[in-house]
Amino acid sequence: MVNIGHELFHIHFHIYFWEEIEKEIGYSKTDDLKEALTVLLNHEFKDIWLLEDEGYPQHRELRSFIEKQWVKNKDFNILLENCITYLKNNK
DSSP states (O other): OHHHHHHHHHHHHHHHTHHHHHHHHHHHHHHHHHHHTTHHHHHHSTTTOSSOOOOOGGGHHHHHHHHHHHHHOOOHHHHHHHHHHHHHHHO
């Protein structure tokens, strides 16, 4: 279930967000964001999953940022704006 959720999240991101975000921060950072955002699955599905989505080591810092932002405000559009700003300033 974790793998399926992970991949479905990627598909959703590609369909609805990829193109506009790539225009702002480029391919590489958009790909990093796509991968790091799966950390949200751990928060939103922890009650039904036996395992956590661990992500990739190179995204740990970004995943941590995403988690902190999500706890403050569970608004995905605001989260994306904050992530774009973060990636523009920190990578």
